[in-house]
Amino acid sequence: xxxxxxxxxxxxxxxxxxxxxxxxxxxxxxxxxxxxxxxxxxxxxxxxxxxxxxxxxxxxxxxxxxxxxxxxxxxxxxxxxxxxxxxxxxxxxxxxxxxxxxxxxxxxxxxxxxxxxxxxxxxxxxxxxxxxxxxxxxxxxxxxxxxxxxxxxxxxxxxxxxxxxxxxxxxxxxxxxxxxxxxxxxxxxxxxxxxxxxxxxxxxxxxxxxxxxxxxxxxxxxxxxxxxxxxxxxxxxxxxxxxxxxxxxxxxxxxxxxxxxxxxxxxxxxxxxxxxxxxxxxxxxxxxxxxxxxxxxxxxxxxxxxxxxxxxxxxxxxxxxxxxxxxxxxxxxxxxxxxxxxxxxxxxxxxxxxxxxxxxxxxxxxxxxxxxxxxxxxxxxxxxxxxxxxxxxxxxxxxxxxxxxxxxxxxxxxxxxxxxxxxxxxxxxxxxxxxxxxxxxxxxxxxxxxxxxxxxxxxxxxxxxxxxxxxxxxxxxxxxxxxxxxxxxxxxxxxxxxxxxxxxxxxxx
Amino acid sequence: xxxxxxxxxxxxxxxxxxxxxxxxxxxxxxxxxxxxxxxxxxxxxxxxxxxxxxxxxxxxxxxxxxxxxxxxxxxxxxxxxxxxxxxxxxxxxxxxxxxxxxxxxxxxxxxxxxxxxx
Numbered sequence: 025x026x027x028x029x030x031x032x033x034x035x036x037x038x039x040x041x042x043x044x045x046x047x048x049x050x051x052x053x054x055x056x057x058x059x060x061x062x063x064x065x066x067x068x069x070x071x072x073x074x075x076x077x078x079x080x081x082x083x084x085x086x087x088x089x090x091x092x093x094x095x096x097x098x099x100x101x102x103x104x105x106x107x108x109x110x111x112x113x114x115x116x117x118x119x120x121x122x123x124x125x126x127x128x129x130x131x132x133x134x135x136x137x138x139x140x141x142x143x144x145x146x147x148x149x150x151x152x153x154x155x156x157x158x159x160x161x162x163x164x165x166x167x168x169x170x171x172x173x174x175x176x177x178x179x180x181x182x183x184x185x186x187x188x189x190x191x192x193x194x195x196x197x198x199x200x201x202x203x204x205x206x207x208x209x210x211x212x213x214x215x216x217x218x219x220x221x222x223x224x225x226x227x228x229x230x231x232x233x234x235x236x237x238x239x240x241x242x243x244x245x246x247x248x249x250x251x252x253x254x255x256x257x258x259x260x261x262x263x264x265x266x267x268x269x270x271x272x273x274x275x276x277x278x279x280x281x282x283x284x285x286x287x288x289x290x291x292x293x294x295x296x297x298x299x300x301x302x303x304x305x306x307x308x309x310x311x312x313x314x315x316x317x318x319x320x321x322x323x324x325x326x327x328x329x330x331x332x333x334x335x336x337x338x339x340x341x342x343x344x345x346x347x348x349x350x351x352x353x354x355x356x357x358x359x360x361x362x363x364x365x366x367x368x369x370x371x372x373x374x375x376x377x378x379x380x381x382x383x384x385x386x387x388x389x390x391x392x393x394x395x396x397x398x399x400x401x402x403x404x405x406x407x408x409x410x411x412x413x414x415x416x417x418x419x420x421x422x423x424x425x426x427x428x429x430x431x432x433x434x435x436x437x438x439x440x441x442x443x444x445x446x447x448x449x450x451x452x453x454x455x456x457x458x459x460x461x462x463x464x465x466x467x468x469x470x471x472x473x474x475x476x477x478x479x480x481x482x483x484x485x486x487x488x489x490x491x492x493x494x495x496x497x498x499x500x501x502x503x504x505x506x507x508x509x510x511x512x513x514x515x516x517x518x519x520x521x522x523x524x525x526x527x528x529x530x531x532x533x
Numbered sequence: 534x535x536x537x538x539x540x541x542x543x544x545x546x547x548x549x550x551x552x553x554x555x556x557x558x559x560x561x562x563x564x565x566x567x568x569x570x571x572x573x574x575x576x577x578x579x580x581x582x583x584x585x586x587x588x589x590x591x592x593x594x595x596x597x598x599x600x601x602x603x604x605x606x607x608x609x610x611x612x613x614x615x616x617x618x619x620x621x622x623x624x625x626x627x628x629x630x631x632x633x634x635x636x637x638x639x640x641x642x643x644x645x646x647x648x649x650x651x
Contacts, residue, residue: 027552029548030548033545063590066588069588070588073615076637077546077637092617
């Protein structure tokens with residue numbers, strides 16, 4: 025067993041180097057560049073030496089082999105080619121897999137790296153490497169369990185907490201108002217600092233995508249130029265965890281079904297190389313991710329025909345749908361435009377799952393598509409899952425809050441509008457329920473009605489009193505409380521009372 | 534106080550060397566993470582012993598060696614190398630490096646080097 029701290033440094037440094045190798049290897053594919061070769065060579069060299077120092081022989085030997093090959097590239101005995109890039113990526117994959125094993129068990133991968141078979145192809149004529157299906161899962165970002173914290177961050181937190189402690193110590197009645205303000209400021213800062221620690225840079229999360237696109241494009245024999253601009257934007261780790269699957273799915277759809285093969289693009293008068301891009305922007309309360317391709321776009325007629333066939337929509341209603349409504353059909357469960365199984369996936373498959381994953385984190389997805397010009401998928405994500413804007417309400421002396429994002433509108437309760445369990449609102453009769461039903465109490469005196477929505481459904485919720493709008497910090501529920509119907513989390517309000525956050529989705533539908 | 538400069542772009546490798554020599558109390562460790570950094574820290578501190586990695590970003594170990602020898606000839610320079618670097622090792626020894634060690638090296642090798650200077 026090695027010294028754990030040393031092992032940690034080894035692992036994080038190696039991960040960084042492997043990531044760099046992957047990135048530069050892709051750049052190298054564009055042609056020989058001595059600076060790139062030297063740089064990758066240096067990374068493999070470090071991996072070799074570091075691995076050997078911990079007695080990870082196969083790990084070290086693999087890096088050594090790649091280093092030797094790169095030396096031959098520099099001495100022009102081996103040419104830069106797709107096969108060379110494949111070789112380098114395969115070596116880095118092996119090292120990455122071995123690292124994962126080391127993290128788990130402390131022992132390196134004992135299987136052969138399989139690289140020797142590729143070497144003749146690098147030196148002589150090219151051998152075709154037959155690729156089978158690609159496991160895109162490996163390109164998903166794994167949110168780490170541990171966190172590296174910069175010293176100045178830690179200092180700042182320490183400073184804030186000691187300020188907090190000092191403030192409490194000098195607590196007396198005369199100074200109460202000043203202290204209150206001070207504590208408010210400190211706790212706000214403390215919260216901001218801690219929340220920032222939870223952020224992960226999207227550049228890091230998406231760093232595997234260039235490789236994924238390359239491998240998928242190779243598999244599909246398509247030419248694709250991929251660009252990415254994350255604008256240094258960071259997102260909360262809990263959002264990232266839910267974002268990975270959808271991103272991978274959308275991108276592989278773009279490669280497989282969006283971008284056409286060169287010949288067809290040429291016939292259509294487009295450039296032979298297709299384009300896929302990711303752009304990230306920060307909105308007011310959200311982060312927007314645009315995934316754009318210049319492929320064939322969605323085929324409305326095809327979607328409609330399939331939707332009718334699958335019983336997702338009836339043929340009568342189908343006549344009345346707008347173009348946008350037709351696109352929305354691909355998010356319905358059971359919909360698929362897949363004509364035959366391909367190696368990757370069919371557009372439409374799993375788009376319902378994508379939408380669900382986004383809904384789970386309070387996000388949304390939008391599609392803009394133009395036939396033969398391509399499509400843009402926009403993902404709208406909340407800035408944080410831990411912080412939420414809510415409406416605070418009081419009912420029978422209990423405080424609840426409802427996420428603002430779920431509220432459609434609020435009206436004063438009028439007895440005459442409630443008929444046979446339905447509340448009339450803008451000419452529609454909407455299913456009505458008392459909030460107090462949730463905790464099996466007799467209905468409270470209702471003063472307000474909140475219309476809560478989920479998808480196309482709306483329900484009217486009668487409550488006693490609306491207190492305020494505010495920003496709250498959600499605490500994860502203890503297992504025992506989790507069973508409570510309709511409660512998604514809790515927080516402490518300004519009066520130091522427990523405030524339940526309603527999970528409107530499970531409560532109402 | 535013996536001043537030891539460890540110049541290596543790998544934090545892992547620097548930690549390994551540090552761990553091996555931290556038992557000596559009369560020692561001050563200085564770290565540099567690339568060639569330029571090594572030259573500037575060498576000039577600022579004039580260390581007694583330097584562990585100098587052969588391959589670093591920017592300037593190579595050999596280039597750094599030539600530069601720091603101009604600043605102070607007396608410092609002992611130990612090249613940190615890997616297998617398959619015999620050519621550059623030869624070059625380094627010609628240019629005033631005292632000796633070289635090859636990764637993976639043993640704790641004893643490093644300790645001995647320090648002891649010789651204490």
